[in-house]
Amino acid sequence: MLTRKEFLRQSTALAVAGTLPGGLVAGTPAKRPNILFVIVDEWRAQAFGALGDRNAHTPALDRFRRQSVSFDNAVACLPVCSQSRASFLTGQYPLTNGVYITDVPLKPSGETLAEALVKAGYQTGYIGKWHLYGSPKGRYERRLSYIPPESRFGFQYWKALECGHDYNKSRYYEGDDPTPRYWPGYDAIAQTQDAVGYIQRASQTDQPFFLTLSLGPPHFPYTAPERYKAMYRDRPLDFRPNVPEALHGQAAEEMRGYYAAIAALDDCFATLMAGLEASGVADDTIVLFTADHGDMLWSQGLQHKHVPWDEAIRVPFMIRYPRQSRGRGRSVPAPLNSPDVMPTLLGLAGLPAPSGVQGLDYSPLIRREPMAAMPRSAYLAIPVSFADARAHGFAEYRGVRTERYTYIRSIKGPWLLYDNRKDPYQKHNLVDQPAMAEVQKACEAQLTLWLDRLGDQFLPGDAYLRRDGLGHYLEVQGGIKPVVSPWGDWRSTM
Template structure:
């Protein structure tokens, strides 16, 4: 009889693939994640089916695309009408625990950031879901929806780690599924601070004295939440424990070549903040890994580390996501579990999409999935280092859809009732996306490639019944 492994799914927030040491970044300090990669299986072609928070997180719980589960943007209310991953695991005898950022959609009660009604928790038995709380004073609510203030004054990543460790220490008599969601390295969302006229005036002074390059149009952004992605927050408030920021000197960080000249200094400060949060994340994962070792649970635990989506970090845009660009849709995906059968030091170019995660987890646990899941299990790559590669993966959010085959990325945009091709990128040869092969400079050269990818994209859209695009004039 198969021994059911524990599954620890760790999800970072807004962490792009290229911001991890294991994927070649020489500036960021991620020794724990790098060790997971050296001792496990590392996927080089992991993508987010919908590179923005709520649609991705609802997909992770459901194994469905946004048009199937209904959360197409962060503004959509989460109304589950599907069987969630925790329900499958509970039926198979697993103990289940959800810790950290949920953000399955628009908050049901606006003032209760991250609170989810018990009937909407998709079968998670132990629930410590939170909102974004980027990143202090983690708001955690009890079963009645009352705020538990005992975590106030604490940095959120530390709190989440401790809750996860407590669960591991108390549940060693049966297999478990633990989803641990961190908020790092997502920018802190502090609309109250950015909405203050005095703050905006101070920012104008800093922009001029530090020569950050922000235009007056940027400085006048009315939406404080949108402005969070325009100005480095460590210049205004305590973003995270200072010792992590002290590990980095922004003047020595490597910038991507497509960062606009006027934003290079601004971007270097963004990178310092981002890398500091990633190092904090890495350290907290290390604490949880130590707990697995201390309790002996590492002997039968498979750890999956990934992220919901990436971050442009000034590559053509400032702190942005949800865009058809590699730094927004490509994510890390690492599986570890030497004593649970995961081979050591393996890398794979196999494509894995976020809708593939649920069937992958189910197969790792020996659980039969439902017949309505569009994703493809990648468990064989994790358990043996070998498997069958998907031909391509489908992704998109809002008014764009795209196809990625590991080499080329092709995207279309819906405008009114018609669809227009917007991007064709050789992802391997052009990682900074400086050449859109649809531009006039390449006229006639890639016609057949575009035609083939266009036809394949709409075949895939029809397969998953994405009618908003599949039925349009193309």
């Protein structure tokens, strides 16, 4: 097995900006499937026309859903950008991979997803938002910086930026050139076109490819090209019933930009799928569309993410692999989580997960095969009440989401319990109600199983910061700034 230093030295030597690198493993007996991994930012699971969201113009993704296996209870364990992305690449939960607050540099202890695929003979590429280089001073100081090869964790073709939200003047770095460049026009469109070019070139080689296309929208500031904004300028909007009426005006302004960006990305996805079809390798390519987390958009009276309600934690997870999915699209209720991305993709490619991976391989369900020891719940956690979460006055929490229930325990005790089947908008907190005692007990047992499995002691957040030398992040971000939700009731047990 290559050491990390040897691996990085070889993959760096093979990578040449703008060209396709050779593989590290010669003589692969059979070509493995290509993998196209599409990540969008803050696209909540509910925001699709096919799922009844009349605000969403998503014909291309609705069509893709009909061709895919959709995990309709997929969640982001920790619904923030860096944290989800670290779990995607490591197959580990945040307290294990160390990225449990935003902008902490990822320092993997084992092979990442891209490194494992390079070792198996893949050519790898990354286009778009990275957000794993981190800012060690805790002041977002490296968000526009050049990212050196050793911090790309196995990705060879490289056109990326750590983090930026000016989608009309979007910086990136290409290969090993530290000179900043700018995507022309709206970055998601240009990045998609670059991805199509990569696919066309990669499909002409004998190596399978693993390409990640990481698009920034529909993350705030909710902007899109003019033709998409025009679609929503005077359009009546539907509000989720858990958006307080007093906030409809503010919510509408943000929703117009959010859904305009979604419409733009749907067209980008149509372009991407057309390019994949034209390359002639669509049947041999796994395509995964997901998001790092969702967006509250004033549901529950809250603006963004970091919180355990469905609008923030539930994400789209649609995966298509014609060679193994056996037929038309279908829905799977299993509660898939962020760390499950890595082992599931490796499982579909016929590869084992590296040691240290905590996520589970859901590829048997995609192949219509039984899955051993499938969990009954997904684990949810905010280990440190930090940054925007602190601004909402939240304590640290742990919880589970089953196919039916959401149960959350704060550092102070049971906090939230929802019956998502009877109460899909999570307006009625049932925690500690006598009629729900058995359900709460069962959910608490599920949570205990997860805490034991992960070795999570559920300590106060500052204990983790002290343990890992990260106290300065909290100092830079400032203290707690409580706000009051217009709903009021769900905070009563905090």
